[in-house]
Amino acid sequence: MTPPVPAARAVVDCGVYVDGVRQDCSQDFRHALSVVREAGKGFVWLGLHEPDERQMNDVAEAFGLHPLMVEDAVHAHQRPKLELYDDTVFLVLRSISYVEHESIEVANDIVESGEIMVLASRDFVITVRHGDHTHLTGVRQRLEHQPDHLKLGPAAVVHAVADRVVDSYLAVASEMESDVDEIEERVFSSSANNLDINVVYLFKREVLELRRAVFPLGIPMARLSGHKDTLDVSPIRFEQNNLSSDEKEIRRHFRDVADHLTTATDLIAEYDERLTTLLNAAATKVGIQQNSDMRKISSWAAIAAVPTAVAGIYGMNFDFMPELHWEYSYPIVLLFIVTVCIFVWRLLRKSHWL
Structure with missing residues (x-):
């Protein structure tokens, strides 16, 4: 029987932050959490990479996580969503990475996806990554150099992760624009005998994968930004009235992410519509x-x-x-x-x- 792997093996980084400044503390998440709760201030930021069920159960026992959150965090391939378990926010994000290729004719994949899950409460935030294109090292380092923003608490981490993921959507959409333009040029410049419709189908499939990652995130971002037509969910406070200045500030940041998400959504919808038109045009050319x-x-x-x-x-x-x-x-x-x-x-x- 294979011996159980300790939860520490899944830990990428663990830090304690007080007033936006990282403290000298052990990498053991249990000790870090006890330090925060004994001091009554600050929060723990725990980063995990592909934990198994036993490892995630150890983390859940220390932080008091709901079993459904543990199940979703272990088994990836979740749809982007935002859920609230008591005072803990559970956010699922799909990360997207553009695959470089020399020619669209020989490309098998245009985008690769991963998954990032964020569990945030008042004194901790846990990020769980699945996949090879979900690194958050740059996010942590950038936040540690911005203590004024990081002192907003776990909400600042949730915002930074969401902002990183949404910006990657914009980057991938920008990279794909030249590919879609090339396909469009080929469809209308080549004869039906020389037209490879499989390339159009490939990009249509990749755009649909990108759409499945981006479009469902609209409602979670609206909720995090406190949109009046959605249920309020905030990693800082969950009441709707009497928001503090920090809560108002973090919601402004979430609204900025929501705006970027809308831009990415519009671009992807445009690509989807163009590829659908190209498929119809290609089929028409073949028929003619x-x-x-x-x-x-x-x-x-x-x-x-x-x-x-x-x-x-x-x-x-x-x-x-x-x-x-x-x-x-x-x-x-x-x-x-x-x-x-x-x-x-x-x-x-x-x-x-x-």
Whole structure:
């Protein structure tokens, strides 16, 4: 039987922050949490990477997490969402990374996705990462150099993580714009015979994956920013009235993230619509080309029917066919066939069938 792996193996970083400044403290999250709660100020920021069920249960026992949060944090592939368990906010974000490729014709994947889960309360925030493109090292370092913002508490961390993820959406959308432009150019510049519609389907699939990551995040961001038409959820305080200046400030930051998310949503919706239009255009081009090919085939079949009909008539070998014994019958029939064929060809040509 494989021995259980301690929860510390899943810990990427653990820090205690008081008034926006990181304190010298042990990396043990239990000790860090006890320091914060004994002092009655500050918060713990614990970063985890792909914890298993046993490791996450150890963390849940120390921080008092709901079992459903533990289950979702262990098993990834969650839809972006925001839930409230007592006084703990549970935010699920889908991270997206653009895959560099030399040519759209040989690319198998355009975007790769991961998952970031943020569990925040008044004295702690836990980030759980799944995937290879979900690094938050830069976020922590940037916040540690901004103590005025970090002293807003766990809400500042939630905002920084959400801002990082949403900015990655904008970056990926900007990278994909040139690819979509190239596909559009190819669809309208190449003939139907040279058109590879699989490339359009590939990008359509990748845009749908991006859309599944971005679009559901709209409501959570609206709730975090305190939009009047949504249920209020704040990592600092959960009452709607009498907001402090810090709470108002963090909500302004969340509204900025929501604005960026709207921009990314609009870009992705545009790409989706353009690719749908390109698929329809490509299918139309293929249909037109097939129709043109069938008209050409039918035209040549009509021309070929003339000598076939004449040959069929004179191949019946009846005894009483006097023209068979005329001296100039053969050249006259050949001239007749050629004349009729040219007439039919010109007629079809004039009708743009050939």
